[in-house]
Amino acid sequence: MAESVGFIGLGIMGEPMALNLVKAGYKVTVFNRNLEKTQTLKKAGARVASTPAEAAQNADYVMSIVSDSAASEEVIGGKDGVLQTIKPGTIVIDSATISPVVSRKLACATAGKKASFLDAPVTGSKHGAEKGELTFMIGGERETFDRAMPLLKVLGKKHIYCGTYGAGLSAKLAQNAIQSTMVEIFCEGFVLATKSGVRPEVMMEIVQNSMARAALTDFKAPFIFKGDFTPYFPLKWMHKDVTLAMEAAFAQDIPMPVTAAVKEVYASARAQGKGDLDYAAVITFLEELAGVKVRSTE
Ligand code: NAP
8 A cells, every 4th residue: 555645835845845756656645834835736636634733644754844943843843733643653754944953852752752753954946856856964863764765765866864863954054054155155256247347158157167166056147147036945045044054053163254144145135025036136135235237148
């Protein structure tokens, strides 16, 4: 008999992930707070639950990918949450990027129900989720990681075991500290070049023939040059992640001076109302300060 999955959170990432599980033959029950977003999954054959607790009932796996720490706490540990109904032996996989401290508390509460927990944040964005090519960074018991692999393989191309509870999230926060900075500094450089009279396409040719070339900025540049900030990874979530990285740094007395500055650039763009745009829209904040636009029709 097909294994069953309770799937919580059908946002940019969750919807394509849940669809891939349905296509792979899992018996999927979805929950999304806003019911409208359950339509695609319903058409694909998923059952729709009215609470996370209902989605988790009798499930072999529960997967959750909601926005932030408070949302994960609510859907997993809250009054209508997964832990209200979960059966012993179920594996709860939380793929949201949240505080490792909050995640460890959820892992503890899950263990109290004789179920298992993995923090399993992802990278690869919407495209990776659609293609089933995400990279997972995973914390928890190694034995749980091994048991969850058949399901995780449907969703990702790479699964990296990082260590005990919270280790996947610690890795993810470090990764997004790097990624947020790469995009922000790329934008700063292009604002300088454009303002100085060097066209974006000329500057791009230079970057692509230098050691500054990166897969991330190769991917983002065409969107930036077109001014297309359709959210693949919303700016508000990148701001959340650099804030979480700084909290982790503070807790361990680690100075992260560049991340601290970059966090405030994302905070400024978010304060301007750009939070729901893709995080590459951070360039528009810099452009407004410099009085120039980095756009190209080529
Ligand atoms: P999103 O499109 O904004 O979706 C957020 C989801 O969380 C929605 O389903 C939303 O439900 C749900 N939610 C929020 N608060 C809730 C609450 N209190 N109770 C129940 N559900 C709640 O976000 P996303 O881009 O899919 O990202 C989800 C997570 O993955 C975030 O932690 C993000 O940092 C991480 N992530 C995203 C990407 C990416 O490229 N997008 C990549 C890696 C990791 P409603 O529809 O009802 O609002």
